Every structure is written in C-alpha cells, then in structure tokens.
Amino acid sequence: MDLASIVKALNLKVKSGEDKLNTEVRGGYTGDLLSDVMANSKEGDLWVTRQVHQNIVAVATLKDHAGIVLVQGSEPAKDTLEKAMKEGIPILISDLSGFETAGRIYNLLSKKTA
C-alpha cells in the first residue's frame, strides 16, 4: 500500500515529502524512544511517534522509513520540518491518538496483505 492511500484513509495532514506519497509502506513501527526505533524498526516502515524534534528525521533517514506520522495533532518543530524537506522525508500529522493511529494503519496494511 502506498503512503497516499494511508494519508487519504486517515485524513492525515501532509507537512513534507508531498512528492514521496507514492512510496510503498511495507510495515509500521510505533515508539517514542529513539534507540528502540533505531534497533527494531525496518526499512519501509511508517513510524508513528509523538516526538517532534529534529532527531526524528535523522532516525527516519537512517532506517529508510516510508514516513513519520505525528500523533494527537502535534506539529513538527520548525527545524524538524526544514530537515525533513531537505532529506525528503514525509511528515504526516494525525489528529488521533498514537493507539488509534497505529491501529488503523495496521488494519489497512493487514487487509492489503491478507
């Protein structure tokens, strides 16, 4: 499933990486501890987090994530957004909680592969 389908289904606000919405989302990972995300997430994952500082772009770039979803309507910090635009990392905003955001993405992805 591509990022654009998830953006549409969850009504996500696209803050950066508009040109990367055709990226294939292979899986997902939820976490706010950066070391945990670095150790356990995978390439092509859509990362759901509530961290908004610029280090999230470094982690997403390092792990080749499909994108980052910020939850509870959180806006990325200014330098986060600048970095994301430079690195071409999609940052998306969900108005839902982390639990509900991850749950819905999980359902979309598992329906697709079922």
Add this chain to the structure above:
Amino acid sequence: MGLSRDVVRKASLVAYESEINIVSYARKGMIRLRVVPESILIEAIDEGQGIADIELAMQPGYSTATDKIREMGFGAGMGLCNIKSFSDTFLISSEVGKGTYLKMIIKTNNRSLNS
C-alpha cells in the same frame, strides 16, 4: 566506495548512538572514523564523568539520563547495547572522572586491496 546499504546503516547507527552519548554525558568528545575496503573503524573518545560500572551500563534499560534527555526520547538505556549489537567488534573502557573510549569495527565484506 561500494559499501552496501546495510553496512552504511550499521555504521551510521553506531556513530549516531555514540554521538548521543557524548552530547548527553561528556564534557567534550570526538568521533573518529576510518574506512578501509574490508572494514569501518569508529572510535568515540570523550572527556567527562566516565562510567563507574560498565557491566551495569551495558544492561538494556539501565540509564543515568536526566529527565530533559528522556523527554526527547533519548536515555532509554539502549544506546550501548545498540552500539554493541550493530558492531562486529566492540570494545569499551572508561575511567571515572576522566572519560570513556569506545572502539567499534564493522566488517564491509569487501576484500582487502592487498589480498
């Protein structure tokens, strides 16, 4: 340089975790990188408080991070474990009040130029 994505990713992760440790705990520090065809050597050398009990510091989840560091999602007590698990060789030495030295080697699976 013909390095695989996997090797570059491992090296980046190891360097990044080392950098976070230096910024979070040391007074000053440096990261030295040496790349040869068959391996990447990363050394993280700092001056600072050092680590009193290395065995304890290596335990997953053990952290002395401040609340400020934790709020940003660092200080999960996974940094040294990650550095070790993403390296092929890992060495650590530390002296309290002086600083910490980490040495990591990541194999590239490329053949040596000399062989």
